[in-house]
Amino acid sequence: MQPNRRLSDFLPLKFANGQEIKQFSKPCVACGKMLHAKHMHGVARLIENHIAIAAKAHCESCGADFSVACVINSDKQVKRVVLPRILFNLYLRNLPLQNQETAPSAYVREQPLPEELDAREDAAEYRRAGPVKPSFQPRDIVRAEESLGRFQEKPIPAWLILDGARFEFDRIAPDARTKDGEYLLDGCLIYRPA
Ligand SMILES: [Zn+2]
Incomplete structure (x- = not known):
């Protein structure tokens, strides 16, 4: 299962249609101050054509904590999720990474990307093969x-x-x-x- 992280660590997330979510904000339910992704802790996932967010927001100005559970479509419309945030959060964290989804850098470091493994194997092969010998140069x-x-x-x-x-x-x-x-x-x- 993926750990909860600062929401800003998951951004930007890019939809298949090229639209990108770079920032996510929500007003504090208590005082109305605008809170941003760095004030929220949880998970944001790209699932097919939607970005799903389940997080806890903390308002630095009034100290209020509140839940954020929503889905953003590729037209950047935000829909509330009726499921309790805690269940939605567990569900999202247990979903395997999708194809177009960019894993936050911490996950990438745990497991190298296939391209990276390929490059390493190629490099090892070149070392084993030794220096390139010039092949003969026929005139005809x-x-x-x-x-x-x-x-x-x-x-x-x-x-x-x-x-x-x-x-x-x-x-x-x-x-x-x-x-x-x-x-x-x-x-x-x-x-x-x-
Ligand atoms: Zn507040």
Whole structure:
């Protein structure tokens, strides 16, 4: 379950239509002073097309505490929630994170994002592979008409004639690493002597 936090830590939240909630305010029920997200403690979640908020507000000016339970739609209209704030709060905190939802930074740090893990794995792979060796530079390159498919919008020639020697397509190497005797075409296609 997610912890309750200052509401301002959850903002901004962005709807799928591009509308963004940067600030959330509500007048104090006792004295009418305007309270902002930093005066509220609870949870704000993006659920499909709505932002749901269940928090406790504390007025610094008169000391009043009161509940905030509402749903904001993507036209920024605020609707009250009839459910008691405490139940609504528990429900929201137990919901798994949604796709477009930005997790507050504290959660991100606990669990790295998939992109971050990918980047780390790539970096480790580059270290294992060692420095890039320059592949040989033929003066005369003939590309086969026959293609084995496409990679990054470009055809993959089945073979090459490099300075009169035939090379067969071996593999795609997005990291551009070749072994001895191999030839790198277009920065990512590897050919081996036939
Ligand atoms: Zn007040």
